[in-house]
Amino acid sequence: MDLDFSPAEEEFRQEVRTWLRAHIPAEPLPSLETAEGFTAHRAWERELGAARLSAVSWPTAYGGRDATPLEWLIFEEEYYAAGAPGRVSQNGVNLLAPTLLKHGTPQQLARVLPPMAAGEVIWAQAWSEPGAGSDLAALRATATRVTGGWRLDGQKTWSSRAAFADRAFGLFREPGSERHRGLTYAMFPLDAAGVTVRPIGRLDGKPAFAELFLDEVFVPDADIIGAPGDGWRVAMSTAGNERGLTLRSPGRFTAAAERLAALWRERADPADTALRDRVADAWIRARAYRLKGFETISRTDDIGAEASVNKLYWSDLDVALHETALDLLGPDGELAGEWLEGYVFSLAGPIYAGTNEIQRDVVAERVLGLPRGSR
Amino acid sequence: MKFVLDAEQRLFGDTLDKLLAGADVPATVRSGAAGPRRALWSAIARAGVFALAVPERHGGAGTHPVELVTAMHELGRHAVPGPIVETVAAAALIDRLGDTGLADAWLPRIADGTAVVSLALPPAVPHALDADLADLVLTVGDGRVRTGVPEGTALTSLDPGRRPFRVSPGDLLADGPEAVAAAYDLGALACAAQHLGVGRRLLEVSVEYARTRRQFGRPIGEFQAVKHRLADALVGLEFARPLIHGAALAHGSDTFARDVSAAKVAAADAAYAAALAALQVHGAIGYTDEYDPSLWIRKARALRSAWGSPADHRARVAAAL
Numbered sequence: 001m002d003l004d005f006s007p008a009e010e011e012f013r014q015e016v017r018t019w020l021r022a023h024i025p026a027e028p029l030p031s032l033e034t035a036e037g038f039t040a041h042r043a044w045e046r047e048l049g050a051a052r053l054s055a056v057s058w059p060t061a062y063g064g065r066d067a068t069p070l071e072w073l074i075f076e077e078e079y080y081a082a083g084a085p086g087r088v089s090q091n092g093v094n095l096l097a098p099t100l101l102k103h104g105t106p107q108q109l110a111r112v113l114p115p116m117a118a119g120e121v122i123w124a125q126a127w128s129e130p131g132a133g134s135d136l137a138a139l140r141a142t143a144t145r146v147t148g149g150w151r152l153d154g155q156k157t158w159s160s161r162a163a164f165a166d167r168a169f170g171l172f173r174e175p176g177s178e179r180h181r182g183l184t185y186a187m188f189p190l191d192a193a194g195v196t197v198r199p200i201g202r203l204d205g206k207p208a209f210a211e212l213f214l215d216e217v218f219v220p221d222a223d224i225i226g227a228p229g230d231g232w233r234v235a236m237s238t239a240g241n242e243r244g245l246t247l248r249s250p251g252r253f254t255a256a257a258e259r260l261a262a263l264w265r266e267r268a269d270p271a272d273t274a275l276r277d278r279v280a281d282a283w284i285r286a287r288a289y290r291l292k293g294f295e296t297i298s299r300t301d302d303i304g305a306e307a308s309v310n311k312l313y314w315s316d317l318d319v320a321l322h323e324t325a326l327d328l329l330g331p332d333g334e335l336a337g338e339w340l341e342g343y344v345f346s347l348a349g350p351i352y353a354g355t356n357e358i359q360r361d362v363v364a365e366r367v368l369g370l371p372r373g374s375r
Numbered sequence: 376m377k378f379v380l381d382a383e384q385r386l387f388g389d390t391l392d393k394l395l396a397g398a399d400v401p402a403t404v405r406s407g408a409a410g411p412r413r414a415l416w417s418a419i420a421r422a423g424v425f426a427l428a429v430p431e432r433h434g435g436a437g438t439h440p441v442e443l444v445t446a447m448h449e450l451g452r453h454a455v456p457g458p459i460v461e462t463v464a465a466a467a468l469i470d471r472l473g474d475t476g477l478a479d480a481w482l483p484r485i486a487d488g489t490a491v492v493s494l495a496l497p498p499a500v501p502h503a504l505d506a507d508l509a510d511l512v513l514t515v516g517d518g519r520v521r522t523g524v525p526e527g528t529a530l531t532s533l534d535p536g537r538r539p540f541r542v543s544p545g546d547l548l549a550d551g552p553e554a555v556a557a558a559y560d561l562g563a564l565a566c567a568a569q570h571l572g573v574g575r576r577l578l579e580v581s582v583e584y585a586r587t588r589r590q591f592g593r594p595i596g597e598f599q600a601v602k603h604r605l606a607d608a609l610v611g612l613e614f615a616r617p618l619i620h621g622a623a624l625a626h627g628s629d630t631f632a633r634d635v636s637a638a639k640v641a642a643a644d645a646a647y648a649a650a651l652a653a654l655q656v657h658g659a660i661g662y663t664d665e666y667d668p669s670l671w672i673r674k675a676r677a678l679r680s681a682w683g684s685p686a687d688h689r690a691r692v693a694a695a696l
Contacts, residue, residue: 001441003378003624070376261696273690280692284618284637291617294378312610357599363609364602368582373597 003294005074012067013074019051020082029085031341033206038122038164041088045119055093055117058101062109063117069297076251077290081258091161092116092123094246096169099185103226103234111222112187124162124190126170126212127235129155134358136171137232141214143172143184149220150228152188155213160352162210163199165190171231183231187223194218204344244307245297247353248314250290256321256342257286260328263339267328278324285317305366308359315349315356322346378620380445388445391422395453401667404456404536409508412457413491419455420488422446428466428561433482438467440561440623444568448619451572451678454670456536458493458504460569460682464562465492465513471554472520481511495523495542496559499683502530502539514542518552521545534677536670556632559682564626564635566682567642568619571612573675574646577653578608580668585656601656608652611645618642633695636688643679643688650675 005013029044030037048054049063057072058064067075087093093116100109115121132139141154152172162168167189174182190197194217199207226234264279292310296303322343326333333340350356364370380388398418403411419425427443429435436442443463450459466485469477484490493509495502497516506512506525514523523542530539582605585596595601618641622634650672654661661669679685 001378001380001384001620001624002376003621004376006376009376264696273686276693277686277689280689280696281640283696284640284689284692285614287621287637288614288618288641291378291621292614294376295617295620298377298379306613309610309613312606313614357603360603360606361599363606364596368578368605368609370582370585370596370602370605371594373593373599 003291005070009071009074012071013078016053016075016078017082019053020078020084023047023051024082024084028083028338031206032086032088033163033202033208035164038088041085042119042122044085045087045089045122047119049118052117054089054119055097055113058097058113058117062113070294073245073249073251073293073297076249077254078251080249080251080255083255088161089116089119089122090247091125091165092121095125096123096187098246099169099225099234099237102237103185107222108225121167122161122165124159124165124168124210126156126159126162126168128158130157133158134355137179139171139173139183141170141172142175143186143219143228144175146218149218150184150186150224152186152194152214152217152219155211157211158200158209158352159212160209162190162197162212163207168212169225171235174229177229180232182229183235184228185225185231185234186219187225188214188217188219192217202344203347204340244303244310245293247311248318248349250286250293253286253314253317253321254290256318257283260321260325263325263328267330275324275327278320278327282317282321282324285313285320289314289317305362308354308362309367311353312356312359312363315346318346318349319343378617380441380620384442384445387423387442388449391419391424391446391449392452394418394422395449395455398453400453400455401670404454404670407535407538412505412508415455416457416491417488419450419459420486424450424459425462425466425488426486428463429482429486430470433470433478433486435466435482435486438626440564440626441620443565444619444623447565447568448572448575451569451674452576454536454573454576454674458491458509460562460565461494461500461504462490462492463565464496464558465494465511467561468494468513468515468520468551468554468558471557472549472551473554474549477548484510493523493540494558494562496555496562499559499687500562500681501541503542504540505529505538506540506542507538512542513548514544515555515558516544518555519550520548520555522548532677534670534673536674537677560632560635561626563639563682563688564619564622566678567615567622567635567639570646570675570678571615571619571642573671573678574608574612574615574642574649577646577649577668577671577675578605578612580671581605581608581649581653581656595656604652604655608645608649611641611648615641615645630695633692636683636691636695639683639688640685640692643685646675647679 029040032041056065056067056075060066129139143150169187171183194215196213198211200209202208325339365372424446426436427439431437490510492511493503493506495514503512512523522545524545526541588595618638622638625631625634660666
């Protein structure tokens with residue numbers, strides 16, 4: 001057992017660190033959940049892409065570096081430690097791309113991945129519907145067979161990044177099918193004929209997500225991932241990624257914990273040991289998540305449902321980190337700024353990617369082996 | 376990087392697990408008699424546990440922190456009684472003091488299990504466990520190590536596996552604040568691993584109980600309120616483990632004290648939460664003296680404040696920030 005990095009890994013860390021130091025914008029970019037910020041973050045993704053740093057774990061052929069999972073963790077540590085901008089390309093790079101790499105055709109990979117890595121096409125996810133949140137299999141939007149492709153109809157909601165993104169991906173069902181059967185995984189342009197995007201203001205009013213209305217939207221066969229009707233299985237490979245490490249890498253939290261420690265040194269009342277203990281706890285938990293990440297990538301077996309254990313941990317940790325920072329800021333905590341932005345973002349963590357209540361069911365049934373029951 | 380136990384380390388843990396599963400540890404705890412305790416101690420020593428804290432030149436295997444926490448975890452999982460952590464910490468203490476007479480006299484006997492050593496390290500470790508049965512009792516004050524003289528009879532702990540004694544300072548043996556600090560850190564790490572093992576066992580028995588105990592015509596494990604409590608217990612335990620392994624790997628580095636404290640905080644919180652979940656899931660039976668899992672529930676409470684309280688260790692982490 002060891003926690004050692006190889007010389008090649010150290011060299012990769014140095015390269016990433018040096019590049020970031022030279023390229024990170026001098027002034028923090030405006031929030032990526034605004035029109036102005038989205039444009040600025042898109043430009044940043046292009047810069048990352050040009051340095052082949054936007055999707056390091058992808059194959060070289062598509063704009064990545066064939067990085068190992070450990071090198072990816074190193075990249076993420078450096079990225080967040082450097083205070084680099086949030087990743088507007090995250091839905092595509094971390095959710096759609098792993099699904100494509102597993103189920104996509106060579107033509108789809110060659111067509112979709114390079115522009116994603118280059119920051120030219122930004123993706124939104126389109127999972128939830130008004131009647132299908134935690135219970136995703138209740139979704140009603142349809143994909144109907146037409147000549148040369150499919151016709152999409154229905155409504156999607158809580159689509160992250162959809163207010164400003166270019167394309168989206170999601171599940172649609174064969175008319176008349178039920179639950180997990182008859183689902184098809186489709187990609188579609190957000191500016192296609194028949195698509196209406198209505199941005200939704202999140203808790204702080206910023207349009208971080210949107211409602212999508214699809215009215216006879218045509219999608220060619222080439223934009224279906226996996227076999228039509230097999231969409232549930234295809235989508236679940238993405239869900240596994242999302243609940244594991246890829247969605248929220250440890251580097252994000254270790255960097256936030258270090259910033260929290262700095263804020264505490266700067267602002268803390270030495271007599272306030274209760275707040276001091278919360279800072280220590282947040283730091284300990286960020287360290288635990290980092291080490292757990294190294295443990296996860298060291299394993300040779302499939303982590304399967306244990307991904308839900310990770311999701312429960314990081315989402316609660318993110319809230320605790322930011323709450324503690326706001327408490328340290330005291331009356332300034334309510335004022336717009338980096339910590340408040342992070343706090344508002346963190347509050348969504350226990351809800352998206354499968355609510356934490358669903359995750360606890362998954363952990364209890366599939367990891368601990370407790371009996372399934374009526375919910 | 377390979378941050379998981381290797382095949383040999385896993386085998387060592389499995390071997391201890393099998394050994395202890397066949398040793399009827401609960402009966403040994405409940406009887407309180409010296410004979411069975413000594414026999415259990417010898418069996419653990421023969422499996423190589425105490426040699427892991429003793430240098431090779433003194434008949435040990437050299438200090439192997441990862442193997443040591445693996446062993447302590449299994450000893451916790453089986454609720455092994457007595458001054459296990461204290462003996463391990465005493466080995467580190469004696470080794471670091473650099474007093475060859477003391478080292479020659481005691482380290483080989485610690486390694487082979489013929490010496491049970493108890494230790495008080497006030498203020499964090501004010502009492503010496505099994506001081507009446509131990510072959511050597513040490514107490515520490517102001518960085519000085521003395522023999523400890525047991526006072527009166529054992530104090531009553533909530534955990535019947537622990538028999539704490541007040542000790543008064545006896546003969547001065549050596550001076551060594553650095554050795555004392557090293558012993559405290561290793562003891563706190565060993566205690567964290569033992570505690571995690573206690574929490575793991577409590578989760579295992581609670582899951583088993585929730586699968587079989589029926590109320591309202593179904594296993595209680597079907598109810599979400601039960602499921603979620605046990606899922607949360609698992610999450611805590613799962614994230615304490617890498618902190619313990621990380622601290623073990625930091626042994627000898629300048630972040631060791633901080634990393635040990637981080638592990639101790641996480642293990643104490645996770646194991647204690649698992650114990651409260653176990654108590655609640657078992658209902659009234661878990662609250663009884665006669666039901667074996669209650670031995671673990673009680674140990675989880677005692678270990679929470681042993682070798683430094685969570686507050687002590689949080690303060691050490693904060694100081695390092």
